[in-house]
Amino acid sequence: MSNARTLAESVPPAADLPESKQPQQVSRFSGLWERSQTLIPTLAALVLLFAMLIYAEIAYGRVFHAGTMSSLLVSFAPTIILAVGMTIVIISGGIDLSVGAVVAFTSVSGVMLMNIGVNGWLAMLLMIVFGAMFGLISGVMIQYFNVQPFIATLAMMFLARGLASILSTTPVIAPEDSPIMLLATDWKIIDGPKVNDFTVTPGLIIAVLVVLGGMFFMHRSRSGRTVYAIGGNESSAKLMGLPVARTRVWIYVVSGALAGLAAIVYTAEVGGKAQNVTGIGWELDAIAAVVIGGTLLTGGYGYVLGSIVGVFVLAALRLIITKDGTINPEYLTIITGGVLLVFVLLQRALTRRRAS
Template sequence: MSTTLDVERPTRSPRLRPRLNLAALPTVAAVVILAIMLVYGELAYGKIFQLNTLSNLFISNSYLIILAVGLTFVILAGGIDLSVGAVVAFASVSGVMLVNAGVPSVLAMVAMIAIGAVFGLMSGVLVQYFNVQPFIATLAMMFLARGLASILSTAPERLADDSGFRTLSDEIKLIDGPKLNDLVITPNVVIALLVAAAGFVLLHRTRFGRTVYAIGGSEQSATLMGLPVARTKVWIYVVSGTCAGLAAVVYTSKLGIAQNITGTGWELDAIAATVIGGTLLTGGAGYVLGSVVGALVLGLMNVLITRDGSIPAEATTIITGVVLLAFVILQRAVTHARRRT
């Protein structure tokens, strides 16, 4: 009787190939562009790597960082929010008028944030429960907010220089450098960084964030998985509106003036920052930290154009449009590559 021994043949270990995360490619591109802009600015104009330049970059763009964080939630879920700029105007005018009427600054700030949240809630309800397209729903909110701001006041409303509201823009020196090369920070910058950190935690450490990504990937699949799609879709607009109200607080405390024309075009800047930062317009992929980088790219672009002096200010929007178009094309390529893999 013969027996056959099964000899186990050694299997070849598969080669370990580094797996490229295609979804992160636009964000990596934004970081690279920011680094290139910093190096170019230093070589061409100088004094870019100074502490005061970097400080002013964050101070001047803290409101845009907050708006971009809010838009990240909406775009990740495949939506859009065109109302944030107008909401900033209405909240800003309302807040300054409340302060000038004797309302404590803290309560006025809370009211401004609440105004933003209410507008976000209305947008979310229109989108989810009335099946209105996000573009139309938030466009309606944009006209409503801008109209209410104009009804309140068509003239600039000013805060007193000694108003407690303006303490949010007080500079705090962290590093005392030579001459004017100091590293400074303001409470507004701290608020912007805290909003970015909170957005990161919400998206990457909570069920709410996982649901946002799932909706952007496939809303039908997210529903079949039993995720709270309806509630989440409303909440993402509340988040965006709340960020708009907070951005109004930050910007108003810095400028000290509120106008009904404040925030014109800011929704496009925030969307551009979000897209440049790597959030796909189709939803389902993107990072809050990428949106922060996108806001800094736009801010640094303005700094370099100002330093150059020969580029007209009107060219800023053209350059922004070219950069945005390049990132949209990159997103299309990434989306196509993801579908093939």
């Protein structure tokens, strides 16, 4: 009996059991707070976007009109496609400086193929394949030859731009009956008063599908989680048995393929005209949009949807400068650099806070 009484007294009372859940609740709240901190740059970009649009509406008017919004979306469809690919690359801890030059090469080569009689649909498919090949070379150099992503993609940038210049130094135009022209067809969604119609194009629909596909890939697939793991800690990803080598190569293949797709959409929007100077600086616009949207340049954190917000921030800046008419267009680069600097500093402050 004494042994039984001693055993009963050693059992903790039932009232103490809920207290054991407190550490779990604390860890849950701390994890939620940590995740919310990663969203701060994206939320800041969203606030900045709406602030600029409201200012433009008050100062110049006709900003929130359907026609203005549809024109803005259609014109930035290629940048949206590039930003999705760049987001995946930067989250993995890499960089891709070749996408602008790849757009030029694939655009020129695709139009020239159409002009010599190659089926238009096949030529567009080859444009995507050409872009993927540049990405494949970059990925192999980075993964298997230990070349820094900056150097590998810089080499591909010079190669693609040089090949585009060799193909043609003058603009080339696709045949009028080429199917690539269909991607610029206006589809009226809202029939507004006068010219205030909300229209979309197949090219814009392609950009939207790329965004949805990128979101699903990064947040709902095993490969997307592997990309985050590589960017967060590559050594840990290897120890976990994740396919690091294969995934890194595929990341650059996807980025190159999306550059080829962006070339198709852009070439259609400009009436089938392609030239070797197309895409100069587009890689920097894509990187700026990704960083403004909240993706860390060091990798491991970022959101595809945040990068799209970053694209719209750049679009709003361009819209304000265009509507004002008195601002020198060269100031767009200065303003973009200033905005980018602010968001980089914000990222650094949040990173240091998490590290401490």
